[in-house]
Amino acid sequence: MNLNECIQQFLPEIENNLKQVIEKSVAEEDLELHAMIFHHMGWEGEGAGQEAQGKRIRPLLTLLAATAAGGDWKKALPAAVSVELVHNFSLIHDDIQDCSETRRGRPTVWVKWGVAQAINTGDLMFTLAFYALQALLRDHVPAVVVEASRILQRACIDLTRGQYLDLTYEGRQDVRVEGYWPMVGGKTAALLSSAVELGALCAATTPENRGDFREYGYSLGLAFQCWDDWLGIWGDSAVTGKSVASDLLAGKKTLPVLYALNNSASFRERWIQGSIQPEEIPGISQMLIQLGAKEFTEQEATRLTSRALTELDLAVADGKTRQALQELTHKLLERKN
Amino acid sequence: MNLNECIQQFLPEIENNLKQVIEKSVAEEDLELHAMIFHHMGWEGEGAGQEAQGKRIRPLLTLLAATAAGGDWKKALPAAVSVELVHNFSLIHDDIQDCSETRRGRPTVWVKWGVAQAINTGDLMFTLAFYALQALLRDHVPAVVVEASRILQRACIDLTRGQYLDLTYEGRQDVRVEGYWPMVGGKTAALLSSAVELGALCAATTPENRGDFREYGYSLGLAFQCWDDWLGIWGDSAVTGKSVASDLLAGKKTLPVLYALNNSASFRERWIQGSIQPEEIPGISQMLIQLGAKEFTEQEATRLTSRALTELDLAVADGKTRQALQELTHKLLERKN
DSSP: OOHHHHHHHHHHHHHHHHHHHHHHHSOTTSHHHHHHHHHHTTSSSTTOSHHHHOOOHHHHHHHHHHHHTTSOGGGGHHHHHHHHHHHHHHHHHHHHHTTOOEETTEEOHHHHHOHHHHHHHHHHHHHHHHHHGGGGGGTSOHHHHHHHHHHHHHHHHHHHHHHHHHHHHHTOSOOOGGGHHHHHIIIIIHHHHHHHHHHHHHTTOOHHHHHHHHHHHHHHHHHHHHHHHHHHHHSOHHHHOSOTTHHHHTTOOOHHHHHHHHHOHHHHHHHHTOOOOGGGHHHHHHHHHHTTHHHHHHHHHHHHHHHHHHHHHHHSOSSHHHHHHHHHHHHHHHOOO | OOHHHHHHHHHHHHHHHHHHHHHHHSOTTSHHHHHHHHHHTTSSSTTOSHHHHOOOHHHHHHHHHHHHTTSOGGGGHHHHHHHHHHHHHHHHHHHHHTTOOEETTEEOHHHHHOHHHHHHHHHHHHHHHHHHGGGGGGTSOHHHHHHHHHHHHHHHHHHHHHHHHHHHHHTOSOOOGGGHHHHHIIIIIHHHHHHHHHHHHHTTOOHHHHHHHHHHHHHHHHHHHHHHHHHHHHSOHHHHOSOTTHHHHTTOOOHHHHHHHHHOHHHHHHHHTOOOOGGGHHHHHHHHHHHTHHHHHHHHHHHHHHHHHHHHHHHSOSSHHHHHHHHHHHHHHHOOO
């Protein structure tokens, strides 16, 4: 199967399985709880639909990796669902932490239902992420389920440590570009890496080969985040569904910003003075381009994508699924949202 | 061993194992992250010490249940640690949701480090709770670890559903006393029940016997919460470490309040008018007593404690550890904080 065929086959199964896990634990009579999750997942409410559901990149990676490692993708579905639930739990909490009012062009859960309910709904989805792994017992021995839990738990520990760094960096002006990597390694790469590794685990490949898959997922995750940072400033807000340059307004220590802070005294001076105002965005964006921050970010994204592709070659012998993973890897770097 | 001997032997091991799990994943160099957890757990910062650590009732129950079910309590330590971490994660998030500024007489995490970091630290502790179960592999086959995970996950699903009800009830005036039980069943009893059941699981007792332990833990949890509600209004704030009648000021639908709302039009009228002010507390407290809400709460706590003791008799044959569990059950209903 090529990438498009994979996506067409996998996506409906991912959505079905996600819904099943949630509906098994959250009854329709838990009215608002059900509504919050279904709104956040893009299944219900104004603007619901594929756009609102996000790209489901992580579960797709799990199923592609399972196939590439010689397994049956259906046996990896519970792991794919888990990873997507972790991702979505973290988005609900991120939106509170960043005071983000929209997500994929729609109001965030805390905006619609308040901070207290949003924290709790995130907690429930986090639990469901782990609970979803129980369904692996259908096709795997308990030792595989325990190992899958361990992989996901390690990713979540890294995720929260990365988020801690991100929040800490907000108030610091002395962060180096080197400090970027442990932050996004935790925040983004750890979960993408676990998505890929879980697929390989479900295909019962060797631990060494699983390690190769894990490395590929990690580099892919770093490349993905670099590009996300690029889109956060230079992306088309109509396509990304975020407000224009929201990362700049929020004072996020993204890669282009860290590059500029490390390389330009005048940028640093402006940054220290306080929040960037909406009317300054065009000027700041231009300044970042002139300082080479845009180009640097593009170079880093390209470098990490190449690394990911090399690691992918190590992990998987040539074949249709490797081509599909290569195609996905390229696509993530060319994406517009 | 009698209860005191058990506590003296178990408590230091619980603290050690809690610290080990946390320090394995959170290095000293994660300065503030480490500080937030160590502050919350009562190990560091102003006012640290046994008072600040809380009673560790849940892990004690796990180890007592393991012993009572004929097992080696040391083999249940990872499960005991998990349950206490879940409890503490939920406290960190609860304090944000309730805007509680103090906990056990000390500032809460969100007050000291802000809401964003507090949410994230709670998330990390939640992950660590599940991760801690991995250590069960030392003494148990993987199938036991998977079952332990399932028990804890079901408890966390119930916990968040209970919390959802609690938050929803805040804005509703039509909640019946009957609506109280699913709320506290989720918020409190589910985790206490899982604490007891996990102990029995680690002792490799039969599934039927495990069910008896679970029932005991559930009734104990309901009784515990009734009494907590009582303390929240009539407890001595110097002993509980909470502000005086904070539950009344926060407009919580505790058992005495629900009873009064269901049975007195004048109480209902006052309640609907808006938040109770500090100067009204003595009057409202007196009104609740006159309406019989205090007595009703005491009766319910006593009824549920008896039920718990009957269920305990079913779960455990007579012996020293049953006596210790009986003693603990009584103590929880006589506690002052």
